[in-house]
Amino acid sequence: MISSLSDVPLFAGLSPADCAALEQHMQRCDFVPQSVIVREGSAGDAAFLILSGQVAVRRKDPDSGVEFLLSELGPGQMFGEMALLTKKPRAASVVAIEPTSCAKLARADFERVMRDHPEVALGMAAAFAERLERANQHAGVDFVSLGRVRIDPRVLQLVPGSLVTEHQAVPIAFCNNRLTLAMTNPNNIVAFDDVRRILKGVMIEPVIVTEDDFRRFMSTTYAQLTVKAEPTVPRPPGRPAATVAAGAKASATAIIDLLQSDLVRELQLAADTQEPAAETKQDLMSASEDAPIIRLANSILGLAIKQGASDIHIEPMEGDVTIRFRIDGVLQVVQRLPKKVQLGLISRVKILSRLDIAEKRLPQDGRISVMMESKPIDFRVSTVPGKWGEKVVMRILDKSNTHLGLDKLISHAPTLALVRAMVAQPYGIVYVTGPTGSGKTTTLYSALAEINDPGVNISTAEDPIEYDLPGVTQIQVKADIGLTFAAVLRAFLRQDPDVLLVGETRDKETAHTAVEAALTGHLVFTTLHTNSAAVAFTRLTEMGIEPFLVSSSTIGVIAQRLARRLCQSCKEPYAAEPASCAFFGLPAGTTLYRGRGCASCGGSGLKGRIGIYEVMKMNAELRQMVGRGTRAEEIHAAALANGMVDLKGYAAMLLTEGLTTVEEVASVVSIES
Numbered sequence: 001m002i003s004s005l006s007d008v009p010l011f012a013g014l015s016p017a018d019c020a021a022l023e024q025h026m027q028r029c030d031f032v033p034q035s036v037i038v039r040e041g042s043a044g045d046a047a048f049l050i051l052s053g054q055v056a057v058r059r060k061d062p063d064s065g066v067e068f069l070l071s072e073l074g075p076g077q078m079f080g081e082m083a084l085l086t087k088k089p090r091a092a093s094v095v096a097i098e099p100t101s102c103a104k105l106a107r108a109d110f111e112r113v114m115r116d117h118p119e120v121a122l123g124m125a126a127a128f129a130e131r132l133e134r135a136n137q138h139a140g141v142d143f144v145s146l147g148r149v150r151i152d153p154r155v156l157q158l159v160p161g162s163l164v165t166e167h168q169a170v171p172i173a174f175c176n177n178r179l180t181l182a183m184t185n186p187n188n189i190v191a192f193d194d195v196r197r198i199l200k201g202v203m204i205e206p207v208i209v210t211e212d213d214f215r216r217f218m219s220t221t222y223a224q225l226t227v228k229a230e231p232t233v234p235r236p237p238g239r240p241a242a243t244v245a246a247g248a249k250a251s252a253t254a255i256i257d258l259l260q261s262d263l264v265r266e267l268q269l270a271a272d273t274q275e276p277a278a279e280t281k282q283d284l285m286s287a288s289e290d291a292p293i294i295r296l297a298n299s300i301l302g303l304a305i306k307q308g309a310s311d312i313h314i315e316p317m318e319g320d321v322t323i324r325f326r327i328d329g330v331l332q333v334v335q336r337l338p339k340k341v342q343l344g345l346i347s348r349v350k351i352l353s354r355l356d357i358a359e360k361r362l363p364q365d366g367r368i369s370v371m372m373e374s375k376p377i378d379f380r381v382s383t384v385p386g387k388w389g390e391k392v393v394m395r396i397l398d399k400s401n402t403h404l405g406l407d408k409l410i411s412h413a414p415t416l417a418l419v420r421a422m423v424a425q426p427y428g429i430v431y432v433t434g435p436t437g438s439g440k441t442t443t444l445y446s447a448l449a450e451i452n453d454p455g456v457n458i459s460t461a462e463d464p465i466e467y468d469l470p471g472v473t474q475i476q477v478k479a480d481i482g483l484t485f486a487a488v489l490r491a492f493l494r495q496d497p498d499v500l501l502v503g504e505t506r507d508k509e510t511a512h513t514a515v516e517a518a519l520t521g522h523l524v525f526t527t528l529h530t531n532s533a534a535v536a537f538t539r540l541t542e543m544g545i546e547p548f549l550v551s552s553s554t555i556g557v558i559a560q561r562l563a564r565r566l567c568q569s570c571k572e573p574y575a576a577e578p579a580s581c582a583f584f585g586l587p588a589g590t591t592l593y594r595g596r597g598c599a600s601c602g603g604s605g606l607k608g609r610i611g612i613y614e615v616m617k618m619n620a621e622l623r624q625m626v627g628r629g630t631r632a633e634e635i636h637a638a639a640l641a642n643g644m645v646d647l648k649g650y651a652a653m654l655l656t657e658g659l660t661t662v663e664e665v666a667s668v669v670s671i672e673s
């Protein structure tokens with residue numbers, strides 16, 4: 001909020017008297033969200049200074065007619081002055097995103113200030129220079145000169161010539177599953193979509209070329225390099241585009257396979273393998289030691305780490321071997337490999353994880369440790385026999401994870417305060433619930449990090465140990481030798497602990513030992529596999545814990561989900577559908593947000609993840625209800641009446657704040673009546 005012109009850097013050089021005089025000439029205008037303050041193409045008759053609120057500056061792409069977000073501006077920033085200076089029509093539209101107040105400065109007054117106060121004119125020139133620089137950095141798009149790049153002809157063939165010409169976008173490099181696309185208009189999302197349809201799972205990095213350069217390149221180098229083996233058939237008139245796309249996709253996939261196997265990675269294997277030497281394993285051994293197989297395995301691991309994947313799936317299918325990565329919680333196909341690499345690749349992974357390569361009928365568990373850019377990274381590997389061969393899933397455990405911290409996870413201040421109050425209790429149990437992949441472990445570790453202090457004895461029983469916590473005794477559970485959660489927990493209790501973390505409560509013995517620990521003065525953190533906070537009590541009762549024990553030992557329950565975060569660079573407001581508003585309890589026509597797709601989010605409109613929480617802290621009423629064995633629905637309703645924000649309510653807050661989308665939330669928050 002700007003209260004006086006002297007708060008604005010641009011006018012800081014003016015004397016208080018000049019500021020006051022200028023303020024006299026400014027007219028205050030208020031805008032509701034979605035209202036257009038300045039329209040592209042209209043005459044520029046005034047400049048605006050934002051006093052409060054937030055606006056989006058958008059420009060229409062003349063080719064596609066699609067509007068692109070150029071920037072967002074807030075209090076203290078000006079817009080509209082460019083048209084006053086250039087005397088040309090407005091180059092962009094400006095739309096209020098929030099309720100916004102501006103001070104409007106008419107052309108005559110603007111010109112008078114510029115004339116009478118050279119320091120303001122200079123300041124404005126500096127502001128323009130900075131804006132330009134920021135715009136360049138923000139876009140992060142480089143210029144290239146096509147004459148100076150050496151291009152692999154195979155890369156050119158990744159995108160069919162018809163699309164290259166249509167969009168003036170030519171592929172010039174492919175490395176680490178990233179395609180560099182030289183474009184005359186890097187904001188052309190239609191081009192991104194078309195290329196992505198052919199090259200599934202490939203990241204596209206746009207660079208800018210001038211139209212002259214593009215035309216010259218197409219008529220000379222492109223023609224020469226592609227003339228020999230143009231694999232794509234030119235589209236005959238009347239032939240549907242989809243058929244061309246399907247053919248292009250198949251040949252692009254084959255080329256990518258070739259390029260991938262050419263890659264050599266800087267991945268070092270931390271622990272080399274002790275290779276078993278039994279006769280029967282000879283064939284598998286030699287298949288797995290083939291140099292291309294070693295490179296392929298390394299490249300899959302390296303690529304997954306670079307892309308920030310959490311899991312790698314190697315899935316033998318009838319006709320190929322599909323490699324999928326889980327990125328931001330969503331599984332996506334990265335590669336389809338020929339069936340002939342299956343045996344070698346899977347054997348290689350099994351050797352690296354010290355599994356028995358001859359055993360293919362039973363599930364196995366192992367681990368791989370690698371160093372990547374001098375950072376230790378572990379892969380927890382599991383195999384199961386499938387119809388078309390062994391399926392391998394590798395969970396990536398990046399132990400240097402720096403995302404820990406409750407304040408980094410929980411964006412809503414009252415919820416954060418509630419969780420911190422629970423963590424600060426001297427004894428009792430805090431349950432974190434949610435389905436697999438909902439971020440329970442990260443929440444637990446972040447809670448532990450808050451109380452980790454040399455004066456506190458913290459012990460954890462985990463499966464697997466996902467992060468290294470300095471100063472904490474961490475034990476890996478090994479059920480096959482009898483080292484169960486319950487067994488580790490009982491051993492800990494003899495070691496005078498203050499705080500205990502039990503990775504998962506899934507049986508009566510563990511649940512019972514945890515309750516006992518809590519009631520004898522320990523603070524216990526654990527997870528349960530339930531959908532809502534209130535159902536945790538039902539689950540514990542089903543496990544055979546007496547309701548009165550649950551009631552007296554529980555501090556609170558945190559239910560959570562992870563949704564993908566809306567890309568903050570390309571989000572745009574829209575008026576929500578009546579059905580969404582009704583479901584989330586929002587007023588009709590509430591402004592929600594969706595991602596348009598941009599270079600920053602790879603066109604998906606989503607980037608990173610965000611937590612959705614439902615925190616139920618026990619109070620006298622809830623304790624009584626739990627002790628009586630009240631149904632979960634009634635406990636949930638009572639907690640809501642006490643002011644609890646449930647998953648749906650929390651999701652609604654994220655939606656109105658433009659942090660995620662209705663589709664994302666609908667896919668992770670169960671829609672119950």
Ligand SMILES: [Zn+2]
Pocket residue numbers: 567568569570571595596597598599600601602603605606
């Ligand atoms: Zn984006």
